[in-house]
Amino acid sequence: MTGYMKEMRKFVGHRTIIQCAASIICVDDNGKILLGRRNDNHMLGYSGGSVEIDEYVEDCAKRELFEEMGIIAKELEFFCVNSGPEAHYIYPNGDEVSNFEIVYLCRKWTGNPNSNDGEMDELRFYDPKEIDINQISPPIKKVVADYINKFGK
Template sequence: MATPDFIREIRATAGHQLLWMPGVSAIVLDDEGRVLLGRRADSGRWSIIGGIPDPGEQPAACAVREVLEETAVHCVPERLLLVQALEPVTYPNGDRCQFMDICFLCHAESNECRVNDDESLEVGWFELDALPPLEEFALHRIKLATEDAPTWFEGMGEA
C-alpha cells in the first residue's frame, strides 16, 4: 500500500511513533460468486483489496475507490462485514501504526479486471474452492461475506 501524502506530512513531525489509522478492505464478489484478489507488490502475497481513506472520505467510498484504483473493477458496496482493530505493525523504515479495519462486501459491476496501479503485481477472480494462499485476515473476511453472516465486531463474540 502506497503511503498517502497526508500520512507523510504527519510522519514529518510524529516520527516513527505509533499512529492509529483507519483502514478499509473489500470483499468483492462477481455474479459467479468468485472473489477478487490482488497480489501485493510490497509482499508478493495474494490478498483482498484495501487501503487508507483520504481525510474526509467515507469508508464505503474509499472501498469503491481502492478497488477501482487497484483492479479497474467498478463495484457497489452492499453491506458492512466487519469492524476490527488489527495488531500494530512496524514497517522496515521503523514507522509503527495500528489499523482499524472496516470491511465491506461489494458486488462487482463487471468481471474484467487488470493491474491498474503500482501496488499490485497481479489481480484476478478466484473460485472459493481454489483460493491462493491467504492470510487469516483475508480468509475470515471472505468467510463472513460468503456465509451471509451478521456484521462481526472484534471482542463481541465469535462469528
C-alpha cells in the first residue's frame, strides 16, 4: 500500500474507509481476460487499486494495470461501477474498505503479462467459461460474474 491510503491508515487504523478505486479487465482478441493470483488472499483478480489525490481515474486504472500486470493500456471502455455491500472487504491484514470501484475494459493494449510490483503471481488469460467464480477475490466477484454473463456465453 502506498500514497493516500497508507497515510489514511495512520489515522484510522483498520477501521472502514471508503476506497475510491479504478480497475481494468484486460481482454485479448479471443475474449479471454487477464487474471492473476493475488498474494494477499491467494484469490484471482484483475488489476486495480486506489486513486491518489487529484489523480484522474483513467490514469489510476492504467497505472495499476502496468504495475500489477506489466500491460500498457491503449484504450479504455467503461464497464461498470462496483459498490455496495458486495464490494465491502476486509483485507487479510485487517484493513476494512467499502469500495467504490470504477471498472474499465481494455481490448487494445501492449506488453506481456508480468507482475512489476509483486502483488500478483500466475498471470494468465482465462476463457470466461473456465473461470471458477469461487476463486475470484470476494469484492470483485460480482464484476467478474457480470463480465461472464455479458461476454462469456
